[in-house]
Amino acid sequence: METNPAFTGARCTACDATVDGDDVAGRCPSCGGVLDAAYELDAVDLEPTTLAARTTRSQWRYHELLPFSPEAAVTTMEGGTPLVPVPSLAEELGVAAVYVKDEGRNPTGTIDDRGQSVAVTAAKRAGASDVALASTGDDGQSAAAYAARAGLDSHTFVPSRATFTNKAMVNVHGGDMSVVEGRIDAAASAFADAVAEHDEWHPVQALSTPYPHEGLKTAYVEIAEALDWETPDRVIHPTGRGAGLHAFRKAARELDALGLASGTPKLYAAQAEGCAPIVRAFEEGREAYEPWDAPDTICGRIEIPDPAGGNLALDAIRETGGGAVAAPDPETLEGATSLAGTAGLELSASSGTAVAAAYALAERGELDADDTLVLVNAGAGSKDDDVLRSHLMSKGI
Ligand SMILES: [Zn+2]
Known part of the structure; x- marks a missing residue:
């Protein structure tokens, strides 16, 4: 099983609409608001002793509170930080x-590694070939890493001021990168233009999907x-x-x-x-x-x-x-x-x-x-x- 049985879909943070199903993507279909993953928490039985007995330190030790199963996860053991x-x-x-x-x-x-692990897992499950985002640097580097892990192509739009390390490591992970002159709004705008021309790009930017x-x-x-x-x-x-x-x-x-x-x-x-x-x-x-x-x-x-x-x-x-x-x-x-x-x-x-x-x-x-x-x-x-x-x-x- 690839999903958490308690995962029911998503709820809109703006209009409270619910979107059922385990393949929810994007923003709220009614109002464009940010979607949150939703769970049937009554069906979750999680005790401190159960967690204490788990040996993995990755964030997937809390899989009861994540949409997907640890077996389906695209992970490089993110989490478990002190x-x-x-x-x-x-x-x-x-x-x-x-x-x-x-x-x-x-x-x-x-910290974005936690988010990109879940986002790229969702993209892979949805059959995406490419993931894309505009980034000030860190989540772009992270997305390139997780896309590489999943065998997907990544497209990262960063402003010219992003750090050398972020830019270099996007390349090192084999990601496609556009360095946009200006600040994050310029990178976001270039990203939006490019996404409009590439239906196959799956967004992994913060808050663009649940x-x-x-x-x-x-x-x-x-x-x-x-x-x-x-x-x-x-x-x-x-x-x-x-x-x-x-x-x-x-x-x-x-x-x-x-x-x-x-x-x-x-x-x-x-x-x-x-x-x-x-x-x-x-x-x-x-x-x-x-x-x-x-x-x-x-x-x-x-x-x-x-x-x-x-x-x-x-x-x-x-x-x-x-x-x-x-x-x-x-x-x-x-x-x-x-x-x-x-x-x-x-x-x-x-x-x-x-x-x-x-x-x-x-x-x-x-x-x-x-x-x-x-x-x-x-x-x-x-x-x-x-x-x-x-x-x-x-x-x-
Ligand atoms: Zn809504």
């Missing part, structure tokens, strides 16, 4: 515990399992498209429904001050974000001026009682390099926003002394070695 305690930061922030969920340790060094964000969900399930099924108080997620926050809320709800871990953590979006449409909408109390006019941040991976999951992320942070913080680039780079220098951890430059946000929340008095705080490192610091090193040089180090 939740690393950082007691020195906990002391500085005045909270009980701080952990970094280190997603840089995934196969291509990004699958990429479904994979991101397992990062939160691992956090809960690592905390012995205690729900952390707050989770800060570096945020571009908003898919991660939406996925984490979905994961927490499903764990709650299954009785594995109760409630949801307070979820926080950490964005770059030079491109912070979600933070701006949150601070202004608006229900929907407005696209950011002139994005300008060193954090290329999360520089998304018109985020597809922006309103879902807003919902997630409001519903959970969390918040949103815009971090100036120097504080972001300081956040990433300080954890490298004091805790030995390698955070991507963009994930430095989560560290900067934690300091900002502490300064505002929004953290409690008994808090367990989780910061998500979405990608490997070594992919941003030049940016991080330059920050030190700017300080004369």
